[in-house]
Amino acid sequence: MLILGAFMAVGALRGAEPAVAPLPPGVRAEWSLERAWRESTPTRERVCLNGLWRWQPATADAQTPPTNCWGWFKVPGPWPGISDYMQKDSQTVHVHPAWKEVRLRDVAAAWYEREVTVPAEWTGRRVALSVEYLNSLATVFVDGRKVGDLRFPAGELDLTAVCQPGQRHVLSLLVVALPLQRVLMSYTDTAAAREVRGAVARRGLCGDVFLCSTPPGTRLEEVQVRTSVRRWELTLDTALTGLEAGKSYGLDARITDQGREVKSFQTRPFTAADAPAGRFVFTESWRPDKLWDLHTPQHQYELELSLREADGRLLDALPPVRFGFREFWIEGRDFYLNGSRIFLSAVPLDNAQVSAAAATYEAARESLDRLRSFGINFVYAHNYDCLPGAHLSFSEILRAADDLGMLVALTQPHFSHYDWSSPEADRTNGYAPHAAFYARVAGNHPSVVAYATSHNATGYNEDMNPDLMDGRSAPRDTWARRNVERALRAEAIIRTLDPGRLVYHHASGNLGPMHAVNFYPNFVPVQELSDWFEHWATNGIKPVFLCEYGAPFTWDWAMYRGWYKGRREFGSAVVPWEFCLAEWNAQFFGDRAFAISEMEKRNLR
Known part of the structure; x- marks a missing residue:
């Protein structure tokens, strides 16, 4: 864990820095609930606490909120510093001088703090803090007093006993980024769970935060x-x-x-x-x-x-x-929406993984509108698991899909991350409450018509065989058969939670309601590719879903085939690539294809 205590104390003793870092000109933290988004009925209300909060890196074993060395960071959003081909930073940390040299990618715990004035009209109601999506464990303090914990993936904590309507309170949260197994451990041993560090790509308060009031009883x-x-x-x-x-x-x-x-x-x-x-x-x-x-x-x-x-x-x-009133179902080997047969053209959607900016309504709508412009009508969430940090909030993305008319498959937790050895595992291993969370995320969004799960864990060598893609055959080995047993237990839990949506297993071959396959046929001749689904068209009894598709795929354009200098890599090896575009293009362009560019010439080996 990141240790900050020594130099923070020195700064405090010297009195050289302010307790709270100043914000840039024109930027201020708006904490008035009168200006916040709110939603009310005669019996309840919730007020949004999004915006700039005081923020600073922390140690996971901190016991009380700090009184100095505060910077600022916007809620919701993942802590910056971790970026790759998929994940990008989009929000600014306003740093305090005491920790300006800290590498934010290494931060595993952080403090958040802001003030709230509980509306006076909430007298007699239950008051609670609600966090829509959390990576991973948050200990909540009110006026410096510990009240309780919230855990991945989301939660609500009763604050009625410590929040008085009409009064102003200081709300502090110590958020620790824990991997899944440590989150599960924290239910019985919070201290031990905090001691173990794991990889959590998107850390912190990653969904909307609300102060809520509801009836105290029924x-x-x-x-x-x-x-x-x-x-x-x-x-x-x-x-x-x-x-x-x-x-x-x-x-x-x-x-x-x-x-x-x-x-x-x-x-x-x-x-x-x-x-x-x-x-x-x-x-x-x-x-x-x-x-x-x-x-x-x-x-x-x-x-x-x-x-x-x-x-x-x-x-x-x-x-x-x-x-929205709609129904999506499978009949034979066809998909139907509201009684009309529909052909799905699908791609993955990355907005919930890229950045907080990409997960907004406006950005999601722009992405979906662009996909629709070239014929895409179905997207699946590109997180292939639901581990802490796998994604950001989906709420605005799904609202955009509703408004634009895009079908969505939402990812459910991967069975492989839970222990199924006990006969009671379906009830006790933590899978069911996490699956229930994603069923609530799907909620009443008409765009969400399916759940994807078991990604890349139940397929088999022959799942692309054109003579076996008919919904009748599934020649699995022992490994795949064992995974299928656990995948189907997970599927049963999901179906119980939400019987109104399809559940399919990504790249499973023949399993469940469809034959789902990662379709990478390499440099298959055009005529052979055209005939690939002939057997399915005449003998198939289920839909075929090419959930991943590349004919040819990116890697196929190179001489690299996975092994290099005795090591097996899956696309991440640093190797010499020889691009073979001309050979492929010759079937379409003839000799013209060999008028290659200078870059292509340099790649010839």
Whole structure:
């Protein structure tokens, strides 16, 4: 861990530096909640705490918030210093002189701090801090007093006992970047977990931060909206807290289209016994006038949901929930959206991995609009796992996909990062709560029609064989068969959490609802490539999804084939490359292809 205590203390003793670094001219921290984004109903409110916070590197075993050596950093966003071909810095750290020489890429823990004034009208409500996406462990202090911990991937901490409505408080967070296994360890031994350092590429408060107020007792937590075009049904899967035994409750639903009511209904009375594990599910018949589709993404509705006691007294009301009425399914070897067969043209989407700037609504919309311009209608999140630091928040990216009409597959955690050896592992190994988080991220976004998981872990040597890409064959070896057993256990958990979306295994070959394959046929002749899917077209019983595709792929343009000087590398070796563009292009351009450039001549060996 990074040790800063010695020189920070020296600076304090000398009195040479200010307690808080000054901001550049024209830049200021705006902490007034009156100016912050807020969302309210008659029973609850949440206020956004994004913006500039005081910030400084820390030691993971720090016990109390510091009183000096503060710089500034914007929330949300990953700590800068780590960059590669995918990840780029986009936010500025305003450093304090005491730690200006610190290499920020090496920072594994940091303090955040700001002031908040709890709205006076929140009297009688539960007050909580909500972090939308966290890498990885945050210890929360209010006015210097430790209140509790928040853990990857997100969380909410009750502050009611230490935050008084109408009063100003100092909110401090010690955030430690921990790898997954240390996050899981922290539930039983926080101190030991902090001692182990691991690779976390995107560190810190990487999602929106809110101060929230809700009813203190019986309340709604969330609602999942599932729509069916084949049955013309609307299903609301609600999560509730604090239902009292013997009491009767009801839910009121109102659906609007740009403020105009188009549907309203009430549930039958129900009790806590009707809501196992705090979930109450009910279905209503409805055939709306407008469907969300690739060409009609503006067809979105808002659901207003409220919880009442039997006598009609309002207990809670959620903010409006945006959704689109649509259904995506597989029938035979075809994909269907709202009853029409659809051909998917897919690429990975990197915005949630590149930078905080690329993960904004505006940047995501620009990326998706550009992809649509050349025929892409389906993207999958390019994080092939869900380890701490694998990505930034998806909230604005998915909202942009909703508004633009782009289908999305969201990544679910990779089974290989969890221990499945126990018969109770499905319930105890940590996979289920993490998968539940990503189901909440997908939420009611109509763009998210599928989950991708098990990336590159269940395929086999023959998964590209054109005579076996039919949904009937799967000649796996022992390694792949063992992985399939664990992958299917993970899939079952995901399906239980969200039965309304497809789940597929990336590059799995024949597994689950489709034959998904990384399709890299090298320099296959054009006619052979054209005939590759003939067997599938006549005998296939499942869709084929070329989730990765390169014909030819980047590496195919060189003489390098993985081995160099006795070492096996996967694209990262420093080796002499001989580009073979002319040979490939000759089939299209004939002799003209050999009029090569000077750069190509230099690469000939």
